[in-house]
Amino acid sequence: xxxxxxxxxxxxxxxxxxxxxxxxxxxxxxxxxxxxxxxxxxxxxxxxxxxxxxxxxxxxxxxxxxxxxxxxxxxxxxxxxxxxxxxxxxxxxxxxxxxxxxxxxxxxxxxxxxxxxxxxxxxxxxxxxxxxxxxxxxxxxxxxxxxxxxxxxxxxxxxxxxxxxxxxxxxxxxxxxxxxxxxxxxxxxxxxxxxxxxxxxxxxxxxxxxxxxxxxxxxxxxxxxxxxxxxxxxxxxxxxxxxxxxxxxxxxxxxxxxxxxxxxxxxxxxxxxxxxxxxxxxxxxxxxxxxxxxxxxxxxxxxxxxxxxxxxxxxxxxxxxxxxxxxxxxxxxxxxxxxxxxxxxxxxxxxxxxxxxxxxxxxxxxxxxxxxxxxxxxxxxxxxxxxxxxxxxxxxxxxxxxxxxxxxxxxxxxxxxxxxxxxxxxxxxxxxxxxxxxxxxxxxxxxxxxxxxxxxxxxxxxxxxxxxxxxxxxxxxxxxxxxxxxxxxxxxxxxxxxxxxxxxxxxxxxxxxxxxxxxxxxxxxxxxxxxxxxxxxxxxxxxxxxxxxxxxxxxxxxxxxxxxxxxxxxxxxxxxxxxxxxxxxxxxxxxxxxxxxxxxxxxxxxxxxxxxxxxxxxxxxxxxxxxxxxxxxxxxxxxxxxxxxxxxxxxxxxxxxxxxxxxxxxxxxxxxxxxxxxxxxxxxxxxxx
Numbered sequence: 001x002x003x004x005x006x007x008x009x010x011x012x013x014x015x016x017x018x019x020x021x022x023x024x025x026x027x028x029x030x031x032x033x034x035x036x037x038x039x040x041x042x043x044x045x046x047x048x049x050x051x052x053x054x055x056x057x058x059x060x061x062x063x064x065x066x067x068x069x070x071x072x073x074x075x076x077x078x079x080x081x082x083x084x085x086x087x088x089x090x091x092x093x094x095x096x097x098x099x100x101x102x103x104x105x106x107x108x109x110x111x112x113x114x115x116x117x118x119x120x121x122x123x124x125x126x127x128x129x130x131x132x133x134x135x136x137x138x139x140x141x142x143x144x145x146x147x148x149x150x151x152x153x154x155x156x157x158x159x160x161x162x163x164x165x166x167x168x169x170x171x172x173x174x175x176x177x178x179x180x181x182x183x184x185x186x187x188x189x190x191x192x193x194x195x196x197x198x199x200x201x202x203x204x205x206x207x208x209x210x211x212x213x214x215x216x217x218x219x220x221x222x223x224x225x226x227x228x229x230x231x232x233x234x235x236x237x238x239x240x241x242x243x244x245x246x247x248x249x250x251x252x253x254x255x256x257x258x259x260x261x262x263x264x265x266x267x268x269x270x271x272x273x274x275x276x277x278x279x280x281x282x283x284x285x286x287x288x289x290x291x292x293x294x295x296x297x298x299x300x301x302x303x304x305x306x307x308x309x310x311x312x313x314x315x316x317x318x319x320x321x322x323x324x325x326x327x328x329x330x331x332x333x334x335x336x337x338x339x340x341x342x343x344x345x346x347x348x349x350x351x352x353x354x355x356x357x358x359x360x361x362x363x364x365x366x367x368x369x370x371x372x373x374x375x376x377x378x379x380x381x382x383x384x385x386x387x388x389x390x391x392x393x394x395x396x397x398x399x400x401x402x403x404x405x406x407x408x409x410x411x412x413x414x415x416x417x418x419x420x421x422x423x424x425x426x427x428x429x430x431x432x433x434x435x436x437x438x439x440x441x442x443x444x445x446x447x448x449x450x451x452x453x454x455x456x457x458x459x460x461x462x463x464x465x466x467x468x469x470x471x472x473x474x475x476x477x478x479x480x481x482x483x484x485x486x487x488x489x490x491x492x493x494x495x496x497x498x499x500x501x502x503x504x505x506x507x508x509x510x511x512x513x514x515x516x517x518x519x520x521x522x523x524x525x526x527x528x529x530x531x532x533x534x535x536x537x538x539x540x541x542x543x544x545x546x547x548x549x550x551x552x553x554x555x556x557x558x559x560x561x562x563x564x565x566x567x568x569x570x571x572x573x574x575x576x577x578x579x580x581x582x583x584x585x586x587x588x589x590x591x592x593x594x595x596x597x598x599x600x601x602x603x604x605x606x607x608x609x610x611x612x613x614x615x616x617x618x619x620x621x622x623x624x625x626x627x628x629x630x631x632x633x634x635x636x637x638x639x640x641x642x643x644x645x646x647x648x649x650x651x652x653x654x655x656x657x658x659x660x661x662x663x664x665x666x667x668x669x670x671x672x673x674x675x676x677x678x679x680x681x682x683x684x685x686x687x688x689x
Contacts (some may be wrong), residue, residue: 016490089155247326250496275489483665
């Protein structure tokens with residue numbers, strides 16, 4: 001699991017750590033000589049820090065040898081999904097305690113009137129005080145600080161561990177909210193006090209309330225986890241920087257992550273997309289669709305022109321909206337541990353329920369007796385039971401238990417042979433995954449045939465050919481280490497901080513001098529965040545954009561400004577940029593309708609030192625002898641698939657299917673009618689023969 005392995009006695013190691021449901025993956029880069037290696041250890045569900053520390057212990061003799069640790073974490077996401085967040089209160093403007101619950105005009109079930117929503121903060125913990133700021137920023141009613149203090153004490157008496165102060169229209173004037181937050185912090189016993197105008201100074205009251213409230217409820221959970229983690233690392237001699245991956249694919253300091261934990265939602269999957277974008281660019285494919293298949297889920301994203309697509313907001317669950325820039329990722333319950341069953345109507349279903357890592361698939365022999373996608377792959381010979389997953393972390397897989405589970409729960413109810421039933425499980429799983437790929441491509445105006453498909457995660461490479469067939473993709477790219485791609489992304493990702501400020505004016509009334517002043521203020525605030533991380537940058541770049549629309553429209557269009565520092569902005573240049581973006585999105589402009597500028601968005605990116613991905617390529621020349629053959633059931637018949645040790649294959653090697661390519665962190669199933677070639681970076685380029 002090593003490329004040109006080397007150790008160094010000085011603090012020269014940069015370690016990316018991704019904690020998954022089954023395994024904790026570490027990618028280790030030695031900056032002193034550009035070498036890299038990977039480490040996998042079992043995750044400890046509910047005690048993620050223990051699995052993290054077990055992995056760090058295998059990186060070096062002492063944590064003092066590590067200069068930087070970059071962590072992709074799902075602690076915040078899991079806390080929201082499982083509703084295991086801190087008891088939180090809200091102090092808000094009188095008359096607006098129900099903003100969090102009213103939401104938008106949506107419902108859990110699009111068709112029909114069924115469904116319910118339970119806000120993360122119950123109504124009795126949403127308290128009101130007298131204050132009012134008008135939409136134009138006019139201070140109508142100063143905040144009553146005595147009421148603020150009284151309500152804060154009442155929330156403490158009710159057992160609240162965190163509090164969010166959310167006042168109406170504070171995107172236009174945060175003065176009342178600032179005074180209230182200062183008063184609360186004087187008496188609150190911990191640092192878990194969130195100001196909505198600090199987290200999201202942007203128009204739209206529900207989104208600001210939801211984002212700030214979720215941030216407050218996560219502060220004790222994520223902040224406590226990161227503090228314990230850093231304390232454990234320091235106790236082991238670690239003297240470097242602990243950084244955390246954000247949902248936007250950038251990296252932030254541990255303290256910033258503790259202050260703004262809402263930005264860690266989708267942290268782990270975002271790191272994987274960043275790695276895939278870098279790998280695809282290096283391989284000569286600027287357009288790629290990524291598919292992360294882990295133990296529980298299948299996460300899909302799209303990379304166009306070398307850049308991952310960003311969304312302005314996401315919903316972790318119905319009604320739990322987070323408005324913060326994040327990589328667009330679609331997730332379905334179709335991982336290796338997804339459970340297959342036959343429903344009351346006789347239909348075969350795969351997922352979303354998962355066996356997870358504990359007890360895991362039936363073949364793990366840990367008590368689960370229901371079949372999973374992994375069990376189907378084992379029974380059909382695509383995963384060899386005597387060469388288990390995880391580099392030997394599981395001593396053996398029990399193929400007989402896979403057979404029994406599939407026979408009882410799928411084959412008998414459907415009247416199928418057990419192998420046909422196993423193949424049916426994979427067919428359904430593949431169809432669901434292909435649907436997710438179409439969602440991020442075809443339904444967003446992209447032709448998937450113009451993209452390469454890059455599977456990663458522990459199970460992705462088993463389904464690469466199936467996804468190519470289902471969607472019509474011409475090339476598949478299997479990274480050198482698919483199972484640790486997210487950990488690699490942690491090492492690759494740049495530092496990044498995003499900020500937003502509402503403008504809400506017609507374009508003709510925009511004061512470009514005031515706009516430039518706001519840009520400079522956001523740049524200074526973001527630079528301060530970058531400086532606080534204590535990390536070396538090769539360069540600093542910025543992204544400036546405006547959310548714009550035509551008068552009367554509801555949804556904005558992000559318009560990036562190709563501004564050169566030192567050259568003043570002009571209204572004409574902004575109009576031209578908007579019309580160009582609008583034409584690209586909708587094919588035409590709407591002449592004669594006024595244009596409105598809603599928000600200013602700013603991102604400051606600290607470019608971290610990069611390493612040449614060619615260091616991952618295999619050393620040596622010539623061909624490698626096969627390890628033997630393996631019987632694989634495919635499309636209703638048995639095939640003799642040639643087995644190879646994937647990491648031993650030299651650059652330029654061509655393998656024709658059917659073939660099984662094995663490595664510690666994944667298995668590649670190369671179907672009949674496909675071939676693969678090892679490129680200069682150690683990737684497998686899979687194509688139809």
